[in-house]
Amino acid sequence: MSAETQTLFSPGLAARFDRMVTLYPQRRSALVPMLLYAQDEMGALNDAVIAEVASRVGISELEVRNVISYYSMLHTKPRGKYHVQVCTNISCMLRGGNELFARCKEKLKIENRETTPDGLFSLEEVECIGACSWAPAVQVNYDFHENLTPESLDALLDQYRTQNGLADRGGR
Amino acid sequence: MADVTFTVDGKKLTAPAGTLLIEACRAAGIAIPQFCYYPGLALQAACRMCLVRQEKVGKLQTACTTQVAEGQVFTTESPEIAQARKATVELVLGNHPLDCPVCDAGGECELQDMTFKYGAGVSLYTEAKQHREEQQWSPVVFFDRPRCILCYRCVRVCNEGMDVAALGVQSRGVTSVIAPNMGDHLECEECGNCIDICPVGALTSGTYRYKTRPWEMNHVSTICTHCADGCKTTLGVRSANYGAEIIRGDNRDRSGINGDFLCIKGRYAFDFANRPDRLTKPLLRDKDGQLKEATWEQALDRTAGRLRELRESRGGGAIGVIGSNRTTNEENYLLQKFARTVLGTNNIDHHRTADYAAFVRALGERGRGRSASLRETASAPAVLLLGNDPTQEHPLAAWNLRTDVRLNQARLYVVNHTPIKLERQATATLRIPQDGYGNAIRFLAGDDTALPADDAGRGFRDALRAEPSLLILFGSEYRGAGVARVIEFGLGLADARFACLGDYVNSRGAADMGLLPDLLPGYLPVSKPGGLVEEYGGALPQTPGMDLIQIFDAAARGDLAALYVVGSNPVLRYGIAPETLKNTFIVVQEMFLTETAQLADVVLPAANLYEKSGTVTNTFGDQQLVNKAGDLAGTRSDFEMIVRIATKMGADAKKLVPYGRGVRADMGQSRGAQSGEADRHAVWLAANNLEPKLSPLDPFAVLDEIERLVPGYEPQAGGRAELMAGNDIHLEPPSAPAASSADAGPARRDLVLPAADTLFTSGTLGRYSEKLNSVLEAYTTAARTTGRDGLSPVAAGESAGERDRRA
Numbered sequence A: 001m002s003a004e005t006q007t008l009f010s011p012g013l014a015a016r017f018d019r020m021v022t023l024y025p026q027r028r029s030a031l032v033p034m035l036l037y038a039q040d041e042m043g044a045l046n047d048a049v050i051a052e053v054a055s056r057v058g059i060s061e062l063e064v065r066n067v068i069s070y071y072s073m074l075h076t077k078p079r080g081k082y083h084v085q086v087c088t089n090i091s092c093m094l095r096g097g098n099e100l101f102a103r104c105k106e107k108l109k110i111e112n113r114e115t116t117p118d119g120l121f122s123l124e125e126v127e128c129i130g131a132c133s134w135a136p137a138v139q140v141n142y143d144f145h146e147n148l149t150p151e152s153l154d155a156l157l158d159q160y161r162t163q164n165g166l167a168d169r170g171g172r
Numbered sequence B: 001m002a003d004v005t006f007t008v009d010g011k012k013l014t015a016p017a018g019t020l021l022i023e024a025c026r027a028a029g030i031a032i033p034q035f036c037y038y039p040g041l042a043l044q045a046a047c048r049m050c051l052v053r054q055e056k057v058g059k060l061q062t063a064c065t066t067q068v069a070e071g072q073v074f075t076t077e078s079p080e081i082a083q084a085r086k087a088t089v090e091l092v093l094g095n096h097p098l099d100c101p102v103c104d105a106g107g108e109c110e111l112q113d114m115t116f117k118y119g120a121g122v123s124l125y126t127e128a129k130q131h132r133e134e135q136q137w138s139p140v141v142f143f144d145r146p147r148c149i150l151c152y153r154c155v156r157v158c159n160e161g162m163d164v165a166a167l168g169v170q171s172r173g174v175t176s177v178i179a180p181n182m183g184d185h186l187e188c189e190e191c192g193n194c195i196d197i198c199p200v201g202a203l204t205s206g207t208y209r210y211k212t213r214p215w216e217m218n219h220v221s222t223i224c225t226h227c228a229d230g231c232k233t234t235l236g237v238r239s240a241n242y243g244a245e246i247i248r249g250d251n252r253d254r255s256g257i258n259g260d261f262l263c264i265k266g267r268y269a270f271d272f273a274n275r276p277d278r279l280t281k282p283l284l285r286d287k288d289g290q291l292k293e294a295t296w297e298q299a300l301d302r303t304a305g306r307l308r309e310l311r312e313s314r315g316g317g318a319i320g321v322i323g324s325n326r327t328t329n330e331e332n333y334l335l336q337k338f339a340r341t342v343l344g345t346n347n348i349d350h351h352r353t354a355d356y357a358a359f360v361r362a363l364g365e366r367g368r369g370r371s372a373s374l375r376e377t378a379s380a381p382a383v384l385l386l387g388n389d390p391t392q393e394h395p396l397a398a399w400n401l402r403t404d405v406r407l408n409q410a411r412l413y414v415v416n417h418t419p420i421k422l423e424r425q426a427t428a429t430l431r432i433p434q435d436g437y438g439n440a441i442r443f444l445a446g447d448d449t450a451l452p453a454d455d456a457g458r459g460f461r462d463a464l465r466a467e468p469s470l471l472i473l474f475g476s477e478y479r480g481a482g483v484a485r486v487i488e489f490g491l492g493l494a495d496a497r498f499a500c501l502g503d504y505v506n507s508r509g510a511a512d513m514g515l516l517p518d519l520l521p522g523y524l525p526v527s528k529p530g531g532l533v534e535e536y537g538g539a540l541p542q543t544p545g546m547d548l549i550q551i552f553d554a555a556a557r558g559d560l561a562a563l564y565v566v567g568s569n570p571v572l573r574y575g576i577a578p579e580t581l582k583n584t585f586i587v588v589q590e591m592f593l594t595e596t597a598q599l600a601d602v603v604l605p606a607a608n609l610y611e612k613s614g615t616v617t618n619t620f621g622d623q624q625l626v627n628k629a630g631d632l633a634g635t636r637s638d639f640e641m642i643v644r645i646a647t648k649m650g651a652d653a654k655k656l657v658p659y660g661r662g663v664r665a666d667m668g669q670s671r672g673a674q675s676g677e678a679d680r681h682a683v684w685l686a687a688n689n690l691e692p693k694l695s696p697l698d699p700f701a702v703l704d705e706i707e708r709l710v711p712g713y714e715p716q717a718g719g720r721a722e723l724m725a726g727n728d729i730h731l732e733p734p735s736a737p738a739a740s741s742a743d744a745g746p747a748r749r750d751l752v753l754p755a756a757d758t759l760f761t762s763g764t765l766g767r768y769s770e771k772l773n774s775v776l777e778a779y780t781t782a783a784r785t786t787g788r789d790g791l792s793p794v795a796a797g798e799s800a801g802e803r804d805r806r807a
């Protein structure tokens, strides 16, 4: 299939996708990384994104949806600017992950998988994110924050709220 | 692969290395339970029902993915295995409703069977079950989510088998759910294969659901009455006050030429048979020109009386006969015999959808043994598809070709003027101009000037010509000399076999049986009837009669005294103006008051293919048995009507249908080669171990005569037994001198008019199927609202099959 002539994505990302589909023996192998990049740029995998990705890899929209629904880090609805992912898996749980999660809910006034009305924060309870050695850990977008306490978490969230010196590395 | 020997439950078994254990066991009569495994589809190993113990292996193994190798030792039943299966069933039943008595699959559910065999009497699961309402996904597909056991058979059959990919799995783990492609509904080919393959009652059919129970039906194997592939279908029939009602069509025993497959028409479009507006009483036109109900005796008397009068007064040449593509071989044979010996005319034709006569003639002696069975579409290593769109017009052949590509890595070469869905399975495609089919053959034969030859075109040709063997399927784009060119080209290749693609269940049979003005049964020219004169006991008209168009031209001139139409609607198909026929006495044998029947003087209510017995021949030349399934009081088979009318006209029933004894005894030859040979039919029957038939209404008496007299239908080894057992037998077209070009006479007129049916239409008959209409309507509405093309719901693109093949 030739490169899409009309695209939802930025020229850079579109060019990247044009190349990605040629890198694998089958075009569909590029699906998951494409979805991640698309989600980072577009904020969510809405119907239009799904349609374009499906046509780029040459499968049906249903098949793209099958994959999206399989992976919890792929979303069809927009999340907050900062997506706060609190690990409550075993190491983090032993070192206070549940408390961190409760503190987030309390402070952000939202429940699991919800977004604050101002669209700044969304919250998700996640399984192990591979930072057990520094548990309890929280991932905000692509950034890890480790060895947290409820207090340091408060400060962290405040910092994000004011963008006080924290570079946003993107990836919602 | 080399055979290996291994042990199962103490028995030594042998199978080719690499065979799946579950298949090797099945072949040896050892049944291993399975939910997710399905022969021919990708392995899933999702259900764990097939667990077996392999010696020296720590864990229980799944028999559906284990390949056999030398010296392995397996146990398939033991307390340990039963316990494992019991646990699996218990897990599956965790959220499954325990209400088999109200489930549509009750009585034929694989989960029910497994629960009886292995299941626990109690469940440890105490949570409330999650209920979800049933959903209707399309006019034919319903989904009951809690019953789904996530075996993914439906998803695989739709992706791999159908290449439609309308079903998918959303989410993961316990929340996995089968989802349709359009969110809350399906846009697909509506084949119902997903429903048929579902082991439980999760997918159910809009036609059948909650109407009856499997054990309350009779199950009759017969042949689908729609396209020319001739799928075997098992009709579920139930007694009704008017006879027998058909409630279901499926092919669960997978025994026929079509294996697992049926398309929407074979599976659901039997409903025309149950329509309330079926004709059940003969209709006669009265003095005021109105059609009025009459008794059978009145109607047959009127028909026979008028026909006899007109034959006497105006001669057989003023009578025309139009036969059907959906009646049996026996009826077609009888009809032409009736036309030629009783009406005294060669004015007999039918709606021709492919040029079989040209095909048979072109094959001739050199092409002997080169006609392909439908079965070969599933096994040929390479296939050339010239024209046609099998997905729409030959759904079974399309399914077979996809299967062939998927399972055998077959190479499919497509030549077409327009994109067709099967190109997604094609190794190469040659796009040609709409009028370029003849040139395409010249090009393939090496003439570079025939098509604007580019590298792709030459590459296509080189690859094709390098194939060590090739199955050539050609559509009705090729006729007459065009057909001859295809055959000529193919015979020049290393090893080519051929099939000609027409439309309707017995279009091949109609041509084979001589529903043609210039050809007798077996394509014998009418000018050289040979032994038939004697066999038919009298003179046969020896000049070619009028073809279908000429018949209506004669009517327009006022030269057609009578028209006898069996199961055909030429008035609509050929756009005949009613005034054309105002001076013609018209008899129509029909199920419904079609455009043609409305003009008739006598309408005789006919039984359809599902309500009679006999044989049909598909477009590949595979002959199959038709069994009576449904029954509608008041109707008669076309066979019976023809015999009754003929005898009322004064014909000797014994000469028409060889029944009883001594049929030839009174032919009175006292001289010549045949003298003293009293009853050739009886001699033939005895030689073929067949009994004389006892009734003039027995179609098998005519089958005997067909086998005895019609070139191409000679009895084959085991033929009758195979036929009666419901198996297909491939018939080679005759290569007798009769079929050679020397006798062909002047070039025949091209009267081929393709039916141009889609998946959801089936000529006039299709219009009387509620199910087809509702699906058509759903797609037309969808097309209106979404701008999609409703008839080809499946967008082109890279296919599952193509991907698998490259994988």
Ligand code: SF4
Pocket (backbone or CB within 6 Å): B141, B154, B157, B158, B162, B164, B165, B166, B167, B186, B188, B189, B190, B191, B192, B193, B194, B195
């Ligand atoms: S195409 Fe056939 S198998 Fe696929 S969803 Fe439709 S009815 Fe089911």
Ligand code: SF4
Pocket (backbone or CB within 6 Å): B147, B148, B149, B150, B151, B152, B153, B154, B155, B178, B194, B197, B198, B199, B200, B202, B203
């Ligand atoms: S709907 Fe039927 S065939 Fe499909 S996954 Fe569920 S149980 Fe299996």
Ligand code: SF4
Pocket (backbone or CB within 6 Å): B224, B225, B226, B227, B228, B229, B230, B231, B258, B262, B263, B264, B265, B266, B267, B394, B395, B396, B397
């Ligand atoms: S493929 Fe043809 S013969 Fe088979 S079910 Fe469909 S219409 Fe009938």
Ligand code: FES
Pocket (backbone or CB within 6 Å): A087, A088, A089, A090, A091, A092, A093, A127, A128, A129, A130, A131, A132, A135, A137
């Ligand atoms: S358990 Fe939390 S990071 Fe591994």
Ligand code: FES
Pocket (backbone or CB within 6 Å): B033, B034, B035, B036, B037, B044, B045, B046, B047, B048, B049, B050, B051, B062, B063, B064, B065
């Ligand atoms: S049949 Fe083997 S795992 Fe399902």
